[in-house]
Amino acid sequence: MAVCIAVIAKENYPLYIRSVPTQNELKFHYTVHTSLDVVEEKISAVGKAMADQRELYLGLLYPTEDYKVYGYVTNSKVKFVIVVDSSNTSLRDNEIRSMFRKLHNSFTDVMCNPFYNPGDPIQSKAFDGIVSGMMVQPS
Amino acid sequence: MSVPDYMQCAEDHQTVLVVVQPVGIVPEDQFFKIYKRIASVSQVSIRDSQRLLYIRYRHHYLPENNEWGDFQTHRKVVGLIAVTTCGSSKEWPQTSERFHGQKEVYGSTLYDSRLLVFGLQGEIAEQQRTDVAFYLNFDECPDVEKRVEDFVESIFIVLESKRLDRATDKSGDKIPLLCVPFEKKDFVGLDTDSRHYKKRCQGRMRKHVGDLCLQAGMLQDALVHYHMAVELLRGVNDFLWLGAALEGLCSASVIFHYPGGTAGKTAGRKPNISQPADAGKRHRPGALTSNGISADTSTEIGRAKNCLSPEDIIEKYKEAISYYGKYKNAGVIELEACVKAVRVLAIQKRAMEASEFLQNAVYINLGQLSEEEKIQRYSILSELYDLIGFHRKSAFFKRVAAMQCVAPTIPEPGWRACYKLLLETLPGYSLSLDPKDFNKGTHRGWAAVQMRLLHELVYASRRMGNPGLSVRHLSFLLQTMLDFLSDQEKKEVTQSLENYTSKCPGGMEVITLPDGLKLPPVPFTKLPIVRSVKLLNLPVSLRPHKVKGLLGQNMSTASPFIYSPIIMHNRGEERCKKIDFQWVQGDVCEVQLMVYNPMPYELRVENMGLLTSGVEFESLPAALSLPAESGLYPVTLVGVPRTAGNITVNGYHTSVFGVTSDCLLESLPGVKTGGCLVEVIPSLPRLQLSTSLPRSAHTPQPMSKEELSSTVSVQLFNGETQQLTITLENIGTEDIETLELTSKTVTTKEKVFGEFLSWELEEALSHLPLKPGQSVTLTVNIKVKLDFSGQENLLQDLNDDGISVTGLPISSPLRQVLKPRAETKPVSSESGKGSPGGTLEAVLNFKYSGGAGKVEGYYRDLSLGVHVDVEPSVFFTRVSTLPATSTRQCHLLLDIFNSTEHELTVNAKNNQDLVLHASECQRMAIQVDKFDFESLPPPDQETVRFANPKQLEEERQHAQGSIILNHSHPSLRRHGEASVEGVLNQLVLEHLQLAPLQWDVVVNGKPCDCDVIADCKVGDAVTLEIKLTNLSKNAVGPFALTVVPYQDYQNGVQNYDLQDGVTFIGSNTFYIDAVKPKENSVCVGALLFLYTGDFYLNIKFQDDSAGRELPLAWFALPSVHIKAQDTPLQAGA
Secondary structure, three states: OEEEEEEEOOOOOEEEEEEOOHHHHHHHHHHHHHHHHHHHHHHHHHOOHHHOOOOOEEEEEEEOOOEEEEEEEOOOOOEEEEEEEOOOOOOOHHHHHHHHHHHHHHHHHHHHOOOOOOOOOOOOHHHHHHHHHHEOOOO | OOOOOOOOOHHHHHEEEEEEEEEOOOOHHHHHHHHHHHHOOOEEEEOOOOEEEEEEEEOOOOHHHHHHHHOOHHHOEEEEEEEEEOOOOOOHHHHHHHHHHHHHHOOOOOOEEEEEEEOOOOHHHHOOOOOEEEEOOOOOOOOHHHHHHHHHHHHHHHHHHHHHHHHHOOOOOOOOOOOOHHHHHHHOOOOOOOHHHHHHHHHHHHHHHHHHHHHOOOHHHHHHHHHHHHHHHHHOOOHHHHHHHHHHHHHHHHHHHOOOOOOOOOOOOOOHHHOHHHHHHOOOOOOOOOOOOOOOHHHHHHHHHHOOOHHHHHHHHHHHHHHHOOOHHHHHHHHHHHHHHHHHHHHHOOHHHHHHHHHHHHHOOOOOOOHHHHHHHHHHHHHHHHHOOOHHHHHHHHHHHHHHHOOOOOOOOOHHHHHHHHHHHHHHHOOOOOHHHHOOOOOOOOHHHHHHHHHHHHHHHHHOOOHHHHHHHHHHHHHHOHHHOOHHHHHHHHHHHHHHHHHOOEOOOOEEOOOOOEEOOOOOOEOOEEEEEEEOOOOHHHOEEEOHHHHHHHHHHHOOOOOOOOOOHHHHHHHHHEEEEEEEOOOOEEEEEEEEOOOOOOEEEEEEEEEEEOOOEEEEOEEEEEOOOOOOEEEEEEEEEOOOEEEEEEEEEEEEOOEEEEEEHHHOOOOEEOOOEEEEEOOOOOEEEEEOOOEOOOOOOOOOHHHOOEEEEEEEEOOEEEEEEEEEEEOOOOOEOEEEEEEEEOOOOOOOOOOOEEEOOHHHHOOOOEOOOOEEEEEEEEEOOOOOEOOHHHHHHHHOOOOOOOOOOOOOHHHHHHOOHHHHHHHHHHHOOOOOOEEEEEEEEEEEEOHHHHHOOEEEEEEEEEEEEEEOOEEEEEEEEEEOOOOOEEEEEEEEEEOOOOOEEEEEOOOOOEEEOOOOEEEEEEEEEOEOHHHOOOOOHHHHHHHHHHHHHHHHHHHHOOOEEEEEEOOOOEEEEEEOOOOOOHHHHHHHEOOOEEEEEEEOOEEEOOOOEEEEEOOOEEEEEEEEEEOOOOOEOOEEEEEEEEEEOOOOOEEOOOOOOEEEEOOOEEEEOOEOOOOEEEEEEEEEEOOOEEEEEEEEEEEOOOOOOOOHHHHOOOOEEEEEEOOOHHHHO
16 A cells, blocks of 8 residues: 555646655655656657557656655646555555556546635545545554 | 766776876966866877877876776776976986886886976976976976877877787687786686686687777777677676676767767767868768768678667666676676766666666665765766756755765764755756746745755755855745745744844845855745735825816827827826826825735734835835734835936835845736826925814715815804904925915705805915915804794794784783793704704815925815804794884884793894893894885896896895894803894785885975874965875876875774864875876875864775786875974964
């Protein structure tokens, strides 16, 4: 399960970020922030012509010593980043994909809320609940 | 080999390494000057061979690294240039000794060496030596470059000979085993004759030859040798050297593919234009030379075959690095290979793969690194990430490097270096230190990490001992990250900001860092947030007005058209920017800001003032304290323009937490302003009013409160007159040169009689011009005269009293007793009291001007409201008339009601006083002359048609005004006048009107009227003449008049039976024919009285005309009273 889940706006600022060891949140901020380099690289590598058929799931962005960072970009260039513990080898690529899909659905619901102002930090409880379900339960 | 050279790149394999070192005492700056000149010779074209030799210079090189020279020959120091100073020939041997000592250090690998001696003169310097060059001083050494070139050529010769030596050494019987330092002990006791060993020797030698070929500029040969070496070494699983061979292959291919180099701009190679022969050689396969055909097709084909494709280069690099990775001691080699591969990938723009190489490089463990090496390593990682476009990652490592600079393990933390590195991370976090970038739109970048970075900058700059910088960074943090700071953080940040500013107040100056970076000032536009800026007009009393005539002129110059459908857009914009009111030089002008405090606690803003341009402006700063999370809060900033012209309000300045800010409106987002440009006109005087009457809060209805400078209020009884003394003081700085006074009565429902306000201005005008500080007084009379008529309910009161009275007042105590209703009356009078009373309001307008403003055609307007509460005094509850004895007079009966709570006395012009108690009603009779309306100038025929009724009415009113009663309030010592204007109804008026037919009765040639008693003697004939004068517009008549004599016994009995007493001589009836207008008719008769006594003549009137149109009153003839007396017979007898 994830240790950190982040939603990043088109303009590359965080809309939502949540991590499990809350005491070191800034570390995840840095991890997710630097992962944007790879995301951008991957998006630009696909090229303009292929943009339509582009796979939203970007796969593993980069592994660090402790974590694996996965990325997902919606067609509107909103990025989802999921950080999982490197030790968690049981997690398959498919499971990560489904997590992103769930996240995307929930995000769509947030955007559908007429009271939500696109670009504002996400404060939806429903979204929070979905994210909590995907996070590692603190033991 | 423990220290990696992070700057290495693939083409470095091509170079030969030359160490340039100072020997003895050499000033550092001089040495580096020489070093630079030497290093400028980075590539040398070798004569006759069309080959290029590349040289890499180092002024510091570890001998330990030199030991790896066999492994990769570009690591081998092949040349040494020593730089030394030598003062005298005595020192020469010592210097020479040192040079040799230096040579020993790299002795095993050196091909050649040179010594550059500066400062030595004399015999020794005269010697011609190839290895030593003598120069007088550091400035006079023109042929250093030439010397270096010669030196490089000599190196080339050695290199070439070595290459040829090794390359042709094909016998293979005794090939020495080349090895790296850590391998030496592994090969002890190994069977040197085994096939495996031989192959290993061959392979390694092949690789070595490849290196030499590459260095000597034989790219093609190098490729061939590397390929062979790879084959050989793969066979014997000599992984370290296999890696080296592969890397060599990669390097050679990179050199072929990317002649521009991979090191980036700093270490970029010189363009090859100077070597036209070389140009063809460096062309890509298949490319055409300037001749149209490749110089040597065979070599091209061979090269294309041997050379790796760009994709293969990366594959081989990967392979090589994986082989290196097998050896712990080859960490540096592996790391450098990674760096080289990344540079190649950066050129190929394959960022993802490059990042993988870098990721690998991060994990390469080089054992215990010193702090300095760590910093270097992180810095270079950052640079490489930057190279592949991973700016965030680059910033991350840069920041790690910065943190490393001040790690707690370092005894002397390098805060300066840390700060410098942190500054370099700014672009990676999309952070610029210019607050203007944050003004537009949404916040850019990742606030959490940006905040962290700013905090670190603040801390680093503080530790650097530069509080000015800390203040600037902290201000920036507060200004740009305000939305992201929690309440607690806001508190902390502002507290530390206040701490810093107590030592070093923040300002608006640009801070320039030693390395040239400029930190623009950070104005606190969010502390407080300004929502709107509005320039305020002057108070109404101080507003300048343009004299109308001049305004007209201006209008006509603006456009020749009164209306045009074509709107001039440019002019329209100009207009809307300029505000359509004026400020006056020398007067306090105001600008209203709506501000908002976003902080969770009280915000103290000090020294808040305006920033203006265009006109000299004296800003009067204000200090304010805004409560926590306040709503919109109005703040008025004031200032005084000192010169005339156009003034623009550009912004405002504040001082918050010890930081002064200049906030310009143009850079503020979301500020509403209705224009900032306003005209300042030359100074005008100022007038202050003070009045003798108390001020009040009443405002005349159509005027707003602002329009009046003040209002006076007074309470007056109806009919009372009050004097208002107005003192006008010049409180400005200019002389008052003109003064005008006008008044305007605010329309009310009440009908006002007479002039409400009246004054004499001449006396005041004689004091002009009024100097500053002087004052002048003016008296204004306030006269209130409203309707004095009473109401219905009051009228009834006396109506039932049938007594008709004549002449004198009829206030008998009996009446009061008989009328108990009078006691109950106050209840009803109370209810009806308010009606005749009311309020009167008027505005006095003072127009004045003077000084420079007058020249420009401006004046000022000062308004004084006058509010009068009119209390009812007396009412005329009922009015009636009684004919008087004379036809020219009549009695006006007025029922006067005292509606005040005080006793008052009423008197008409010649009557005696009538005392009225509170709420008492009494009748008063006044003898008045009848009015002769017709005697007023008759209107001519034309106007009669339209205005006659109206005009007549007015004339009547005018006449009525002359019936005036004075009422005085003895207890209040106040008195006033009451007039019957508006009280008299049509019927009463008719009675009061003097009939147009005027009857004159003359007895004995004596006009007889009313109470005049004509005397006559008994027995004498008395002539009676009746004259009718027609003053009406129509002809009247014919009439018949009959004279009837009678005696009045004064007891109600009248005796008409007087045939015995009075005899008519002639007829007692007169006939008057028609009398035309303006004409008269006279009838003459005679009477003879036979007895003495008082006789009355009643002249009766008979109208013969068919339709009687004229009112009866017109025909009221006076009665004649004749006293017949005895003839003085006794006297005669």
